[in-house]
Amino acid sequence: MTSKCFRSGFLLVFSVxxxxxxEEIFKFHRQILRVKDRDEFPMLMVGNKSDLEAQRVISIEKAQELSRQLKIPYLECSAKVRIxxxxxxxxxxxxxxxxQLSERPLDFKDDSKRKNKKRCCVL
Incomplete structure (x- = not known):
């Protein structure tokens, strides 16, 4: 992971x-939450080099286990062959x-629904 960060979310990339x-993924995850001062933040764990199956040392199951532990989704890719x-x-x-939607105040979320609804008032 580079020192450049994004405001909105993070890709936590490791090589399979x-x-x-x-092993660094857990540390980066914890560091991001600490810096953001949050219990959760948008992140996706990515296993790169999925095309190198013969050299694989991290099984899909092991990666999925960590992603469940960290409560973030997991995806495998290959930058080399663009998978x-x-x-x-x-x-x-x-x-x-x-x-971001979950972070918005409830009143703001319901504004679009309110605009389309016709109101009537009984006097």
Whole structure:
């Protein structure tokens, strides 16, 4: 993970062929929550190099187990052969939008519904 951060969400990327990069995910997750001073924040865990099945050291099950523990979705991709790369960003955008909607005040969420409803008043 680079030191550049995004305001809206994070991709936590590790290599499925490198156990050390996988171990860093937990630390980065904890660090993001600490810096953001939140219990949750939009994140997606991504296992890269899924095309290198023969060199894989992190099983899909092990990665999914960590993603459940961290309560963030998991996706595998291969940057080299462009499998699921775009999908990772689309998924993160969905996660960010869902998070932002959940953060809005209730009155703001209901404004669109109120505008379309006709009101009547009995005097």
């Amino acid at each position: 062929t490198d156990y050390a990069s996988f 699921n790369v775009d999908q990772a960003f689309y998924e993160l955008v969905k996660i960010v939008r869902k998070f």
